[in-house]
Amino acid sequence: MNGPDISPDETLCRLDEITTRWTQIKDPLKFVYRYSTAIRAYLEALVRQPHDVEEIIQEFLSKFLQTGLIAADSDRGRFRDYLKVAVRNAAVTFMRKKRPRQLDSQWLVRMEDASLPQDECDRQWREHWRRCVLDKAWRSLDAHQQRHADNLFYTVVRLASDHPDEGSRQLAARASEQSGRLLKPAAFRKQLSRARRMFAQEILSEVSRTVEHEGMSDVEEELIELGLLEYIRDYLPADWRNER
Amino acid sequence: MDKLPVGNVGQTSLVGERIGKYNIRRVIGSGGMGLVYEAEDTVLGRRVAVKTLRDELAADAQTVQRFLHEAQTASRIAHPHVVTVYDVVEASGRVMIVMEFVDGGSAEELLRETGVPDWRTATQVTADACRGLVAAHRDGLIHRDVKPSNIMLSKAEPDAGQTGKLADFGLAKYHASHATTLTASGISVGTPHFMSPEQCRAEPTDHRSDLYALGATYFKLLTGRYPFEGEKAVQVLFAHCSASVPDPATLNPTVDSRCRSIVDRAMAKEPHERFQSASAMLAALEDLLGVSSGREREGPPPSVPSRQVIASTPTVAHRAVTPKLGVPPVAAWRSRRLLAGTLLLCGLLALVASGYLGWAPPSDSGGFSATNRGKPMSLAIDGVMGTMRVAGGGTQLIWGASDRGHAGARLMRRDLTDGSEAVLRNDEREFAKFSAAVFLPKSDWLVVADMSAILAVDLQGSDVIPLLEVANGTVRSLAAHPSGDAIALAIESWDGDFDRIEMYELSSEGTLVVVAERSMLAGQLRGISTVAYSPNGMYLAVAAGTSIHIGDARTGDVRSSFELPGPLDDNGGCGCFLAFSPDSRLLASSGRRGITMWSVQNGRQTDLPPRHRDPISVVAFHPSGDFIASASPGGIRLWHVASGDQLGDVLPGHGGNVVSDLGFAEQGRTLVSAGFDNVIRFWDVAEFGDRSAVGPAP
Numbered sequence: 001m002n003g004p005d006i007s008p009d010e011t012l013c014r015l016d017e018i019t020t021r022w023t024q025i026k027d028p029l030k031f032v033y034r035y036s037t038a039i040r041a042y043l044e045a046l047v048r049q050p051h052d053v054e055e056i057i058q059e060f061l062s063k064f065l066q067t068g069l070i071a072a073d074s075d076r077g078r079f080r081d082y083l084k085v086a087v088r089n090a091a092v093t094f095m096r097k098k099r100p101r102q103l104d105s106q107w108l109v110r111m112e113d114a115s116l117p118q119d120e121c122d123r124q125w126r127e128h129w130r131r132c133v134l135d136k137a138w139r140s141l142d143a144h145q146q147r148h149a150d151n152l153f154y155t156v157v158r159l160a161s162d163h164p165d166e167g168s169r170q171l172a173a174r175a176s177e178q179s180g181r182l183l184k185p186a187a188f189r190k191q192l193s194r195a196r197r198m199f200a201q202e203i204l205s206e207v208s209r210t211v212e213h214e215g216m217s218d219v220e221e222e223l224i225e226l227g228l229l230e231y232i233r234d235y236l237p238a239d240w241r242n243e244r
Numbered sequence: 245m246d247k248l249p250v251g252n253v254g255q256t257s258l259v260g261e262r263i264g265k266y267n268i269r270r271v272i273g274s275g276g277m278g279l280v281y282e283a284e285d286t287v288l289g290r291r292v293a294v295k296t297l298r299d300e301l302a303a304d305a306q307t308v309q310r311f312l313h314e315a316q317t318a319s320r321i322a323h324p325h326v327v328t329v330y331d332v333v334e335a336s337g338r339v340m341i342v343m344e345f346v347d348g349g350s351a352e353e354l355l356r357e358t359g360v361p362d363w364r365t366a367t368q369v370t371a372d373a374c375r376g377l378v379a380a381h382r383d384g385l386i387h388r389d390v391k392p393s394n395i396m397l398s399k400a401e402p403d404a405g406q407t408g409k410l411a412d413f414g415l416a417k418y419h420a421s422h423a424t425t426l427t428a429s430g431i432s433v434g435t436p437h438f439m440s441p442e443q444c445r446a447e448p449t450d451h452r453s454d455l456y457a458l459g460a461t462y463f464k465l466l467t468g469r470y471p472f473e474g475e476k477a478v479q480v481l482f483a484h485c486s487a488s489v490p491d492p493a494t495l496n497p498t499v500d501s502r503c504r505s506i507v508d509r510a511m512a513k514e515p516h517e518r519f520q521s522a523s524a525m526l527a528a529l530e531d532l533l534g535v536s537s538g539r540e541r542e543g544p545p546p547s548v549p550s551r552q553v554i555a556s557t558p559t560v561a562h563r564a565v566t567p568k569l570g571v572p573p574v575a576a577w578r579s580r581r582l583l584a585g586t587l588l589l590c591g592l593l594a595l596v597a598s599g600y601l602g603w604a605p606p607s608d609s610g611g612f613s614a615t616n617r618g619k620p621m622s623l624a625i626d627g628v629m630g631t632m633r634v635a636g637g638g639t640q641l642i643w644g645a646s647d648r649g650h651a652g653a654r655l656m657r658r659d660l661t662d663g664s665e666a667v668l669r670n671d672e673r674e675f676a677k678f679s680a681a682v683f684l685p686k687s688d689w690l691v692v693a694d695m696s697a698i699l700a701v702d703l704q705g706s707d708v709i710p711l712l713e714v715a716n717g718t719v720r721s722l723a724a725h726p727s728g729d730a731i732a733l734a735i736e737s738w739d740g741d742f743d744r745i746e747m748y749e750l751s752s753e754g755t756l757v758v759v760a761e762r763s764m765l766a767g768q769l770r771g772i773s774t775v776a777y778s779p780n781g782m783y784l785a786v787a788a789g790t791s792i793h794i795g796d797a798r799t800g801d802v803r804s805s806f807e808l809p810g811p812l813d814d815n816g817g818c819g820c821f822l823a824f825s826p827d828s829r830l831l832a833s834s835g836r837r838g839i840t841m842w843s844v845q846n847g848r849q850t851d852l853p854p855r856h857r858d859p860i861s862v863v864a865f866h867p868s869g870d871f872i873a874s875a876s877p878g879g880i881r882l883w884h885v886a887s888g889d890q891l892g893d894v895l896p897g898h899g900g901n902v903v904s905d906l907g908f909a910e911q912g913r914t915l916v917s918a919g920f921d922n923v924i925r926f927w928d929v930a931e932f933g934d935r936s937a938v939g940p941a942p
Contacts, residue, residue, distance in 0.1 A: 036486035142516045143448045180901035180920035
């Protein structure tokens with residue numbers, strides 16, 4: 001089977017479309033949904049009571065609906081940090097109101113001072129945020145494959161990720177088996193190359209949407225902090241850092 | 245179609261009016277778009293349901309256009325589990341959809357009026373709706389608003405229970421396009437309880453969003469509760485995106501524990517972790533109900549047109565899919581073979597007359613036959629097929645299927661004599677796969693490659709013995725010596741080193757253990773694909789790249805080697821598949837567009853005509869040894885070995901998918917095939933014996 005008829009530039013032409021000012025996001029609630037698993041995991045690490053988590057989410061969403069991102073100013077930095085503070089504030093407000101007698105003063109001090117490290121909670125937050133970015137990229141590949149019957153972008157990247165020790169011959173056979181379509185090793189490699197570029201592009205785009213900046217240096221810093229840059233660096237165009 | 249007061253939907257009542265040939269009698273329901281009436285078609289004298297748009301929506305030309313377009317789209321679906329759209333009428337400036345009147349109310353009403361049904365009824369209703377989705381998705385239509393109030397229940401056959409029918413096609417798309425705006429502005433949408441995470445995030449949706457909604461609907465039918473409850477829609481949507489789905493049994497202890505796995509799978513957060521088609525979900529629901537046959541499962545998901553899914557015994561008004569071999573034989577591949585072909589017909593008819601090819605009419609008493617009424621013509625595998633084998637004199641079928649979400653694999657056995665199925669082994673490890681399997685002759689053991697482990701699995705599924713661990717490679721093929729005391733493994737190396745054959749002797753004294761190990765052609769094999777023992781137990785054949793080797797079955801010493809003529813045709817990495825004839829005199833190979841055979845005794849090569857459009861992936865000898873079947877993505881063919889003539893026409897195979905396994909069952913009466921479409925198909929070889937089909941005897 002030959003490779004799909006997809007322009008080599010198709011997966012690269014969207015760098016110019018990246019929105020890098022998250023405070024200008026038109027529908028922040030959808031953004032919140034996208035990172036909902038990170039919010040939930042963070043709250044579970046913070047308060048540990050499932051019922052409390054649900055109530056805090058309810059309060060957080062209510063407040064978010066009322067204010068949206070209006071309260072954010074242009075110096076907010078990363079959306080990730082802004083959201084974390086907003087979630088934590090909702091947790092503190094809830095705990096002050098609902099559990100005043102059970103509040104651990106140390107806990108409250110830590111919660112109220114954003115500069116103090118909260119290792120486990122922060123780790124959960126960063127790890128699940130990273131997961132959300134990756135999930136978004138996987139969904140994009142999957143949706144692309146669903147829309148274009150002649151490509152296997154999701155399948156080939158998933159296989160290459162799941163079986164890192166296998167060569168293109170084995171992976172092509174697996175892809176053929178999964179998709180029910182003949183795929184030669186050469187065609188597999190071609191698809192994989194394009195799909196990886198698209199995957200990298202999706203990650204870059206998503207991370208770019210969550211920083212507030214005029215260039216790409218903040219994006220690179222965020223990619224490094226999330227541990228994503230090493231995975232995508234080789235599949236981005238050489239000039240991806242160029243400021244626009 | 246919840247019953248609501250007319251005033252709630254902003255529409256003037258039409259009760260008592262006559263519009264065209266329809267007399268409007270009463271309001272029977274209300275949806276977000278408008279009212280639904282019961283009416284009488286005065287020409288045909290039948291009850292119909294008439295759906296109308298709300299007044300303010302009816303005044304919007306774009307809305308009306310969408311309403312009409314979607315109604316026309318839905319009207320293309322003619323299916324017992326979809327409410328039929330009869331007509332679209334424009335009269336007096338009003339647009340109406342005229343459709344089938346379903347007398348049992350909706351599943352939502354069932355819950356409201358009679359409470360939570362038992363889990364079997366809930367599963368049955370969900371399965372019916374899923375059948376409707378199979379038909380809709382096949383036609384490229386995504387419902388987008390699956391929920392209990394959109395499943396109508398027919399009481400037409402009181403003894404047969406209620407039949408679920410999916411309703412409100414088309415309107416849902418309209419709803420979805422507005423849901424985002426409503427949600428973003430914080431106004432509660434009508435029904436957030438069944439929205440998929442990708443719908444909540446306003447990301448692209450496809451047919452798998454319907455499966456999520458059906459999973460949520462199933463949850464509601466099982467428990468009477470929504471999967472996620474909340475005071476506000478945004479909270480519910482947030483939960484769809486992030487919270488684990490509760491176990492239905494925690495809300496309704498009478499729910500069968502197996503229901504949970506279906507709900508979990510259907511409601512997976514990521515679309516690629518759900519059932520990938522309505523057919524796959526239907527198979528799981530039917531398995532739970534124990535009705536794995538007799539129901540139609542059909543059609544690929546709309547965006548994957550290359551995948552043909554399932555065709556089983558048709559029900560009323562369903563398309564009958566009956567694989568047949570029995571049509572006149574194609575022209576002899578060489579003109580001088582004409583006489584041989586004629587003689588072949590005589591021989592074939594003689595075989596038929598003697599009952600060898602199953603001329604006897606199929607029995608209704610238990611025995612499996614592809615032509616038996618009520619028996620499946622195909623089995624849809626829920627997952628990715630790893631291997632399939634027929635053995636036990638053609639009465640046993642086993643297959644391995646890996647979870648599409650890489651969440652494990654199951655090894656299944658089906659008894660073809662009574663249709664019973666059993667799970668022999670369930671490996672819940674991530675990425676588990678049964679890549680190869682073989683029945684161990686003269687025993688009740690099956691030897692399987694479960695990732696790197698080679699296991700002996702008791703055919704009853706009650707015992708598992710680890711035999712050995714394969715290092716640094718994937719088992720591509722397993723073979724068992726006819727005596728049942730040895731196995732051979734074809735192992736593809738992971739590190740680019742040489743592939744290898746490993747031979748093990750087994751002892752069954754006490755328990756099954758490996759007692760000796762040998763190798764064959766060490767350091768000489770690349771591109772290994774198959775290993776096969778000859779039925780007489782003397783030889784072991786190996787295919788690697790274009791090279792075929794025949795060695796001593798016990799020592800591994802190579803006795804003869806052959807080379808496939810010309811380069812190996814591309815076959816997607818499947819390599820060559822080898823099969824010995826039952827008398828061990830011939831070795832047949834796939835790999836090219838025609839079968840190549842060698843005489844084991846003198847090496848004489850015979851090439852059957854390259855009539856396959858694509859390379860052959862697998863071959864299988866008929867138990868008589870007189871016939872051989874070959875399969876490629878283009879179809880399955882049957883050949884007379886001696887003359888090289890093809891019998892009958894090419895079978896459709898697996899809809900363009902690679903056929904991975906092939907075998908004869910029932911003493912050669914049935915040909916069983918498995919393909920990359922993850923379906924096992926049963927082809928009735930007895931059709932060859934149909935005199936009217938084969939043609940008059942000379």
